Amino acid sequence: MKVYIARIKKILPPSYDLDYISEKIYPKELAGEKITKLVKKFAKNMHIKQKPTAIDLDSIPEIKLKRKEDHPKEWGKKIVKELSEKIGIENIGFLSVAYNVTYNKDFLPNLTSQIVMETGLKTDIPPEELAYYGCAAGVISLKNAAEFCKKFNKAAISFTFDQCSNIASFIYDPKNPMFKEAIKSNLLFSDGGVGILLIPESMKSKFDHPLIELIEFKIDHVPGNTIRMENGVFVLENSLKDEIPPIVSEKVIKPILSEKDIPLSDIKEWALHQGGPAILEEFKKPEILGLSEEQLSTSYEMFNIYGNMSAPSCLLVLDKYFSNKENKSGTKGMIVGFGAGYYMASALYKWE
CATH class of the missing domain: 3.40.47.10 (Thiolase/Chalcone synthase)
Incomplete structure (x- = not known):
């Protein structure tokens, strides 16, 4: 049986210019003018125009989520709702969620279970949560969802996200051995997710694209x-x-x-x-x-x-x-x- 990707939905928090982010993470009053200039130089060499981030930039050095709608459970609920509109939520029998970093703190029951309960999704097999599989996690999740489609002749959703801003490291002392590593990771990594609807061949006629x-x-x-x-x-x-x-x-x-x-x-x-x-x-x-x-x-x-x-x-x-x-x-x-x-x-x- 053939399996298809029928829909893809990306989900992003607000994006900011990297130069602006560097100023907020390393303000002169905390880091000093010399370090602020150094970080801006790092930012320029990154070749990143905009960076989506869920962090409240005005609360640094405290790390907290800026908007409630950027909690990963809210992202997951939105993904399930939008990807199920075309075929009906009753025709989706599996949910796979993958990530490495999350703002979710209430981890029992796990995030995937919370999404299932709050969307009314009825799964044919236990939904899964793949954590800490690095940047391969999304493809592994996709594979598991595709295997479900083949076996059960029903649709599945794979939702992969990361909220790397939750592990930002605010190190302002150049003598700290982790100083440059912290700058690099704070500027390089962003937040966002991608949801994918997979369907078996029997549902192919429902889509005209x-x-x-x-x-x-x-x-x-x-x-x-x-x-x-x-x-x-x-x-x-x-x-x-x-x-x-x-x-x-x-x-x-x-x-x-x-x-x-x-x-x-x-x-x-x-x-x-x-x-x-x-x-x-x-x-x-x-x-x-x-x-x-x-x-x-x-x-x-x-x-x-x-x-x-x-x-x-x-x-x-x-x-x-x-x-x-x-x-x-x-x-x-x-x-x-x-x-x-x-x-x-x-x-x-x-x-x-």
Whole structure:
């Protein structure tokens, strides 16, 4: 049985200019004029225009959610409501929620259960909550939802979000060994989510726009520690750009193409995790993947607009492709997520 992506819905808190965010996180009265200037220089070199953030910038150094509607439960409820409008909530039998960082503090019952109870969703199998699978979480969640569709001939929702502002680290002492790491993570990571409605082939006639058929998934794990939390600070070692892309290529991209006997040149859309320009540049190297500037352009664009959104990042790129409703029948693409752990996952798809 074929499984399709029928709808994609992104959800974002307010976005702010990165220069403005740097001023709010590192105000002169707390950090001093010298550090404020240094942070602005960091921000300029990030190549991020706007950053969605759920944090109350006026409460720094206290970390708190600015708007009640940006609580992840409210996001989840909105995703379920909007994605079920076309087919009816009674035809959705599974919900998968994935994230790494959340503002949800009432974790029992878990966030997914809370969303199910408050939306009236009746699931055929227990809903799942995938936490701390790094930036591969969204693809893993998508795989589980697709498997449900095949087995039960019903629709499913995969909702992936991250609220990285909840682990902001306000370090104002340059002598602190975590000082620069804190600046980098505070400016790089953003907040947002992506909900995806998956349907079995039997529901295809309910939609009059082009759909994406999910063909194959590949998930792998190679232990690695260049991405980690250390003493409450998010650490990204400089070596990760050299270490992770070759592993991702060899473990979850090349194998799936080989198994399906599909040449690399046949993949026209690359929904590749936009961890940052340095990471994306590595995928251009012939020995890694040899992708062109054009093939990576959408990942670059999403990074420039939103920064690194962690788990939903690659799905944000997919949403950009999905929003283009031109006839792309037969066009193939890949969704690729990778990050801390190192967890990595890919999905091969084709436009109907």
